[in-house]
Amino acid sequence: MNTRRFSKDTFEKLKNKAQKTLHRSLDQHIKLAVTGFSGSGKTAFITALIKHLTTQADKQNLPFFDVAREQRLIAVKAIPQRALDIPTFDYNCAVNSLLANPPSWPSSTQRINTLTLALKFETRNALKQHLSPISTVYLELIDYPGEWLVDLPMLNQDYQTWSKEVLTLLKQPQYIDYAKEFLTAVDTFDSDAVVDETILKKLSEQYQRLLLSLKQHTKVAQLQPGRMLIPGDLAGAPILLFFPCDGVMTVSGETQYMHLEARFNAYKQQVIGPFYKQHFCQFDRQIVLVDILSALADGPDTLREQEQALRNIVDVFDYGKSNMLKRLFYPKIDKVLFAANKCDHVSYEQQPQLAKLLHSMVHEKSNDLRFAGVEIDTMAVSAVQSTQQTQVVESGKTLNCIVGKPIDEPHQITFLPPQPPTHCLSKEQWPEQGFDFLSFAPLPAKCGNLSHVRLDHVLQFLLGDKLR
Ligand SMILES: Nc1nc2c(ncn2[C@@H]2O[C@H](COP(=O)(O)OP(=O)(O)OP(=O)(O)O)[C@@H](O)[C@H]2O)c(=O)[nH]1
Ligand SMILES: [Mg+2]
Known part of the structure; x- marks a missing residue:
């Protein structure tokens, strides 16, 4: 049989x-x-x-x-x-x-x-x-x-490298206001101490809240681990309870750092690896x-x-x-x-x-x-x-505009989009008024x-x- x-x-x-x-x-x-x-x-x-x-x-x-x-x-x-x-x-x-x-x-x-x-x-x-x-x-x-x-690039990183990269990103001026509280908590976190699950859970949740608020308020692309934002069937699973920290690797003993590193590796092997x-x-x-x-x-x-x-x-x-x-x-x-x-x-x-x-x-x-x-x-x-494209004549000048219904607005508008650059501009080259583009609903x-x-x-x- x-x-x-x-x-x-x-x-x-x-x-x-x-x-x-x-x-x-x-x-x-x-x-x-x-x-x-x-x-x-x-x-x-x-x-x-x-x-x-x-x-x-x-x-x-x-x-x-x-x-x-x-x-x-x-x-x-x-x-x-x-x-x-x-x-x-x-x-x-x-x-x-x-x-x-x-x-x-x-x-x-x-x-x-x-x-x-x-x-x-x-x-x-x-x-x-x-x-x-x-x-x-x-x-x-x-x-x-x-x-x-x-998450995919995490496959080529170890916990130490990943932590360094994430913490550097969080310390950038445009994100620091959101990240301040978490960064202070991580600074005082004793990575060399024996494992305290309550502390690890609390900091992981704080890190998750930080990721969620960065997602809501900024356009930062690299928010890792991605399952902290959209957990799928991993909601509440211990494999998601980790966060970046500047700790040190110790040779012996079960430290908090080693615990976090183990979870990071498990996330790579059990979540990102199969997805990839x-x-x-x-x-x-x-x-x-x-x-x-x-x-x-x-x-x-x-x-x-x-x-x-x-x-x-x-x-x-x-x-x-x-x-x-x-x-x-x-x-x-x-x-x-x-x-x-x-x-x-x-x-x-x-x-x-x-x-x-x-x-x-x-x-x-x-x-x-x-x-x-x-x-x-x-x-x-x-x-x-x-x-749709349209032309508007203003003070004798023809302007190439677009017509559409902005998302969350009730009516169509005619809009003159700012001129996009043809290469990445540095901060010094960035126009003072910035680039104010709108999002539109699909055309009927x-x-x-x-x-x-x-x-x-x-x-x-x-x-x-x-x-x-
Ligand atoms: N003008 C224009 N806007 C688009 C187009 N596709 C998407 N958008 C806008 O971008 C938003 C996101 O589009 P989605 O298709 O949900 O993007 P996604 O990559 O699937 O996003 P996730 O599911 O979050 O990974 C939409 O709600 C629209 O506002 C497009 O072809 N043209
Ligand atoms: Mg989608």
Whole structure:
């Protein structure tokens, strides 16, 4: 009986693996990493991508997406996902809020979820055509709380290095007011003393409150550990009871420091490690969504901090072209798109400047990736359009403005956005009035259709070559 069950299980596993391998070998399976910090627009992007592919994939709507322009895309459909233990991405709920009257943005993500699309198309590839004129590509997407992404670089750090980095960040002038109380408590904390669970719990909770208030009042990206903000099923678990401290490592005895270090390591091994292995190891393509306008609005330190946080994230992914055989088992990211999202918060003429600013922020990393054989592009996009362009003449001068309904305001306004810089400015170069950008509600759908800015360029870059 046992032997029979073993054989059946083994057979199923082998069958699954063979199917996976076959899909990969024919390049039929694409895993797309939608990467971005909390609020960068991952959920809205995934929703828009599904909406445009499933019901709006015509040449008028997606003119730069070859398969749509050439009218070769037959149909796109969500299919049952391979990962049975992950909740399915609630597309209907997300798209309904965008299509509602008045429309609203989907809610912030609280757990991991996934969705697989099957794209059926007429192939132009001679070899594939010989086998069958119709091909199917499977596109796997996952959505997750951006807070959890920020944890990934911790995998390459030990407790001492992590503590140092976090404490340095908290001591910066723009965060010190929020962090003062916690920093004073940590200063008086005796890391060399014997373990006192009450003290550790109290300080951990204080640190968690600090993270929550930084999230609420600032745009700082690197708030670690991310599960302290969105615990998922770890709420109240002792694995979350740690905080950064400047202590010293002792050779013997069970000190508070060693206890904290053990919890930090357990968090890495039991929380970040599996999250990384299950969801971030095997990707083919990546889009990095960046909310550069919010960072600009927050000031020069936030922009620098975003730049650093982006570099740290890019560092944890596996890049480069793998050869055909390796690719079957260990796919590597071979295309990366850096997208300055929400670009419709500035005028059409200003959008290329946003792309240039993002390009300057990731320039060094892009160079390394290109060297590793990865194809890179940078674009200004808005997966879901929220404003329209207009021109206003004032004192004989034509001004390029945008029209939209700011979030939390009852009516549409015409707004002249400030001019974004094309590179990171230093504090001295920062304009006195800063950068005052607004956030807008999605544009109301027209006949059930959503609008976008350059989503077709994004699709062409990320998927175009697989749909030939
Ligand atoms: N103009 C514009 N604004 C957007 C777009 N996508 C997202 N936004 C804005 O950004 C906010 C956050 O978008 P989400 O899609 O929830 O971001 P997320 O990356 O999924 O965030 P988490 O779930 O917290 O990780 C939205 O509520 C909108 O205000 C877009 O395509 N265009
Ligand atoms: Mg989300």
